[in-house]
Amino acid sequence: MRIVLITGGSRGIGASCVRKFAEAGDKVYFLYRSSHANAKALEEETGAVGICCDVTDPAAVKEAFRNFLDGVDVLVNNAGLAGFSLFQDLSEEDWQRILDVNLGGVFRCTKAALPKMIARGSGCVINLSSMWGQVGASCEVAYSAAKAGIIGLTKALAKEVGPSGIRVNCVAPGVVQTEMNALLSAETMAELAEETPLGRIGRAEEVAATVFWLASDQASFVTGQVIAPNGGFVI
Secondary structure, three states, X not given: OOEEEEOOOOOHHHHHHXXXXXXXXXXXXXXXXXXXXXXXXXXXXXXXXXXXXXXXXXXXXXXXXXXXXXXXXXXXXXOOOOOOOOHHHOOHHHHHHHHHHHHHHHHHHHHHHHHHHHXXXXXXXXXXXXXXXXXXXXXXXXHHHHHHHHHHHHHHHHHHHHHXXXXXXXXXXXXXXXXXXXXXXXXXXXXXXXXXXXXXXEOHHXXXXXXXXXXXXXXXXXXXXXXXXXXXXXX
């Protein structure tokens, strides 16, 4: 039985990942910041264990990882924060917050997980980026920059820890029906679906299936890669 930790696990893609790994019989833990009701419901539904933790807080991350005496086998860095504004209207505070959640969270949680992975010579890290990290999005400069940084971190770290038997990969979803995208109007979502070659918006479960595959033995020779479940939006 694998020990799996998913950050930002109480909603959206993270919650779908929790369900997917729990259904497979893994022992699943997830981090969440403030969605206490969602976390409790997910615990009751799946048997997973929620840990309240802000991934921007180094001390909180270290404390959370003290729960794993034998370490984690699979780390899914999913915690994320979006922001929509013209670049000229982007405040210093918003810029720092978006980078700190999306990219800083990956840094802190991965750094906390790696020592025990390295000690036992195995482990799997899967980082959630976005297609906007690949090509950029107008009015989402900070988010695009953070998600691009995750791709760079993934590729570099895969080279560094590969000799220790650890695989590091990245999933870059397209437009997916989640609470993060609920801020977009129905008209905008329809336009995005029309721009997608498969003609629809993605589902969180489809992204979770990609994450699960990367964590499986079927992907045992896959590392440093960016897998993009985006319906063909970015090719």
